[in-house]
Amino acid sequence: MANDKKLVEAITSMDVDFAQWYTDVVKKAELIDYSSVKGCMVIKPDGYAIWENIQRELDKRFKETGVQNVYMPMFIPESLLQKEKDHVEGFAPEVAWVTHGGLEPLQERMCVRPTSETLFCDFYARDIHSYRDLPKLYNQWCSVVRWEKTTRPFLRSREFLWQEGHTAHATAEEAEERTIQMLNLYADSCEQVLAMPVIRGRKTDKEKFAGAEATYTIEALMHDGKALQSGTSHNFGDGFAKAFNIQFSDKDNKLKYVHQTSWGMTTRLIGAIIMVHGDNNGLVLPPAIAPVQVVIVPVQQQKAGVLDKAYELKNVLSGFRVKVDDTDKSPGWKFSESEMRGIPVRVEIGPRDIENGQAVLVRRDTHEKITVALSELDVKVGELLKDIQKNLLEKARSHRDAHTYTAVTMDEFEKTIEEKPGFVKAMWCGCQECEDKIKELTGATSRCMPFAQEQISDKCVCCGKPAVKMVYWGKAY
RNA sequence: CGGGGUGUGGCUCAGUUUGGCUAGAGCACCUGGUUUGGGACCAGGGGGUCGCAGGUUCGAAUCCUGUCACCCCGACCA
Secondary structure (H helix, E strand, C coil), X not given: CCCHHHHHHHCCCCCCCHHHHHHXXXXXXXXXXXCCCCCCEEECXXXXXXXXXXXXXXXXXXXXXXXXXXXXXXXXXXXXXXXXXXXXXXXXXXXXXXXEECCEEEEEEEEECCCCHHHHHHHHHHHCCEHHHCCEEEEEEEEEECCCCCCECCCECCEEEEEEEEEEECCHHHHHHHHHHHHHHHHHHXXXXXXXXXXXXXXXXXXXXXXXXXXXXXXXXXXXXXXXXXXXXXXXXXXHHHHHCCEEECCCCCEEECEEEEEEEECHHHHHHHHHHCECCECCCCHHHCCCCEEEEECCXXXXXXXXXXXXXXXXXCCCCEEECCCCCCHHHHHHHHHHCCCCEEEEECHHHHHHCEEEEEECCCCCEEEXXXXXXXXXXXXXXXXXXXXXXXXXXXXXHHCEEECCCHHHHHHHHHHCCCEEEEEECCCHHHHHHHHHHHCCEEEEEECCCCCCCCECCCCCXXXXXXEEEECEC
């Protein structure tokens, strides 16, 4: 195509420089803008609308499992943060502190929440007295602050939006069950809503959350072969309960500690969508979360009846999120623009089409063009959106599978990581020395110990001692 | 926090080496007209004081000192 060159100029090709491609897409699709605050971004209407759609889908699923939304303060007194030792050590290096109220120095400084375990615990300690008060299934939608040194839009910013669920249970079993339930909910949402396949598994001790007994994760593979942790679910056991003294009287009238969980997903998911589905023409959005699912582009819109027809079609398609692009740009410009923004389906309607009682449909994922009778438009668009959603998941899945390798020896491991970006499945003895050594040799970290274990060999890929787990390894964002 | 790079209209950049007339270009924007099936064209127009502070000089975007911000690569994190 003659205009390919122009498109390549507009967006850096992902094969040339993936990082630059990402930045170009984020900016050109108008998802964000940089702000005057280092590491903080302006989330623009399209970016925020994607988040709202993700939020809506997740929130609905949370509530179906009995979760209720609450809101906690954004400030945490230093003394509260310090109650759980591992937790404070994990987060202290990256919290922002408030030291003054107006002109007066504060008696005790407060950090801006990097996560709200301590606040929920403080509250639960006062609120829970009896087994009748359990379980507590609370979630909050908010922003948190972590003073990151290196920042990238959506992937790592100093302030980001997320949800954090915090539950308290009477028994360890119940807490573990909830931890896994939420991880599965995340994984299913990623696949069904974001069309993004994920590996479910457990983090090694080295990679687990500060203060957790066990951390479970879903790991996705980006187009460049790097892994992205896309959601985590933690089982705290009774560690926090003991630190914060959260006790209840059980049926047997004995005082017991609660067992807690927490789980979170963030705006990082938007970065994941970009890097999983995007192409050299820009963003590609799964229909389920696309702010605009269908764009109608009138051709020769100055001609009588064309714009009217376009609006008429918008009404016909009222079951979808539809926009008519009636700006005075040329059609070619509108085509490119809609592709840049990742709109799943484009409807072209011009005098020729009107005369023939038809319209041209173009799908964003395959660029395939089809002509349909106007009488079938509604049905066809519905089918197309479903098919795109399905196709994106399949494409992402086959990309991931094609970039998942196995290694039995360290030589194989190093060679694979170096030559073929992606996941490497390898056996592990369970000791952190091997984990550290693998990172040092290859730059890859353990992503997770998948629930779906495979017996690749009997020995640890690193030290050769008997293996206890098969682990997914990879370079990560 | 270490290494590298960049700051000049909204954006991308030229000009800086060797200081000198009114600081330039393309894109974007505004007005009018012609156009419209893959980023249209013509004409006219508005907009910058060169990241910031100080210094050298008759004269600074250009030289010096300091400072801030952003980007990339590493170490740490959703």
